[in-house]
Amino acid sequence: MDSITYRTGDQARLGGVDVTLSLTPAQSAALGIDLDTLTDWFDTALWALTLLRTGANDRNTDTDSAPTEATAAMLYTVINDLDLRLLPRLQGLRDAAIRQHATLGGSLGQLAHAMDVTKSTAQSRRKAVLEGRDRPSRWEQWATKNRPQEG
Structure with a gap:
């Protein structure tokens, strides 16, 4: 399906x-409650691509109106939603996935393949997640909803 x-x-x-x-x-x-906000931010990402690719906003216009020119105010929303809200959560999600991959016995070769990088780069990234800070970051904890981490 x-x-x-x-x-x-x-x-x-x-x-x-x-x-x-x-x-x-x-x-x-x-x-849970994250579904609505995440969906909104994913929508913002797609909207941002259209703004940047066309230079115009055709949202909030009826079918008879021409698109309006993109403005700095529109990009405020894009930057705020992506940089402040979505990116930290995606980074936490990625870090949680890297940590879980290691916990489940995933190899550096598998991680490198998944990231499309060399093994040494994958090793460096995994080390940053596993050893580079005091255990899971705020956003990694958000991604797992504070589920206890093994290892």
Whole structure:
């Protein structure tokens, strides 16, 4: 079963594309209140790409109105959502995945392949997560909801 579906053209709500992410009840429960905000920030990331690629904002306009030029105020929202909110959480998620990969016996070769880097780079990154600071960061703890870490 696909967890992502697309509706395009006339079938899409705004005529472009609707993307639907489907979660199981257990996945939804695990995400809890974070689901709404994460979805909003992922949406901001896609919106930011369109702003940067086109220089225009066609949100908040009706179908008869022309897109408006991108503004610094719009980019404030982009920067705030991505830099302050989403990136730290994604970094914590990545670090938690690296830590769990090591806990489960994942090899440096596997980690290097997953990261598309050399083994020495993977080793350095894993070492930074496992030994580089006082145990899981705030955002790594957020990613695991303070689930006890083995090892």
